[in-house]
Amino acid sequence: MRQAPMRPRTIIALCLGGLALMILLPVLVAFVFGYIQGYSGREPDFASAVPWILAPIVAGLMVTVLVVTLVWMRTIDEAAREAHKTAWFWGGQAGLAVGGVGVILAALPQASAFRAQAFFDVRDDPAAYMALGAGLLVLLMTAGYVAAWAWWWLSRR
Amino acid sequence: MNNRLKVLRAERNWSQADLAAALGVSRQTVNALETGRYDPSLPLAFRIAHVFGQPIEAIFSE
Numbered sequence: 001m002r003q004a005p006m007r008p009r010t011i012i013a014l015c016l017g018g019l020a021l022m023i024l025l026p027v028l029v030a031f032v033f034g035y036i037q038g039y040s041g042r043e044p045d046f047a048s049a050v051p052w053i054l055a056p057i058v059a060g061l062m063v064t065v066l067v068v069t070l071v072w073m074r075t076i077d078e079a080a081r082e083a084h085k086t087a088w089f090w091g092g093q094a095g096l097a098v099g100g101v102g103v104i105l106a107a108l109p110q111a112s113a114f115r116a117q118a119f120f121d122v123r124d125d126p127a128a129y130m131a132l133g134a135g136l137l138v139l140l141m142t143a144g145y146v147a148a149w150a151w152w153w154l155s156r157r
Numbered sequence: 158m159n160n161r162l163k164v165l166r167a168e169r170n171w172s173q174a175d176l177a178a179a180l181g182v183s184r185q186t187v188n189a190l191e192t193g194r195y196d197p198s199l200p201l202a203f204r205i206a207h208v209f210g211q212p213i214e215a216i217f218s219e
Contacts, residue, residue, distance in 0.1 A: 076183075077181070077182040077183050077186050078182065078186070078197070078198050078201055079182065079183070079185065079186035079189055079190075079195050080183065080185075080186070082195070153185070155194065156185065156188070156189035156192070156194045156195055157185050157188060157189075
């Protein structure tokens, strides 16, 4: 499928829009989450409803991110796309492999004495541990992704 | 895979940016193609052939 080359003005507008989104979105999310957190502290009834309020907000954010990614993916050329596909597969795979060691070790009975929350300042309950583990795995996969992407792209410039 | 992109471009006095604009890709992609570090997709190979007015097999070889 042939893609018409984008005009410089379109590229600049997309870049500025993306930059504004990157700055404004975290501010907006932090504000909403902070407000909900603060309000739920004052109103116990409201606190029980927080998950039901946050779930659609977070789901909406995820859909927005997917749409933005889709639009952005269509603006880059095939080599750039290939770089991201390779980075996702190999970098993500490498991150998963490293994280997998931790997952297997954490499943051993000997790991019961290990208190991860002491390092990361999180709650000491199963859901918090699950979120922490998933977060660390995503972090490792992202690190692998960035490293693999940098290698692919920089070696072909 | 080998290609004659650099030669064909030089014959026309085109810069990598010129060729990139004609193909609708980035200059980095043209550079990666010319140095043999990236093999184009079939649609891009057809576009390259069209831009240079030559059949694909005259530009790319094993």
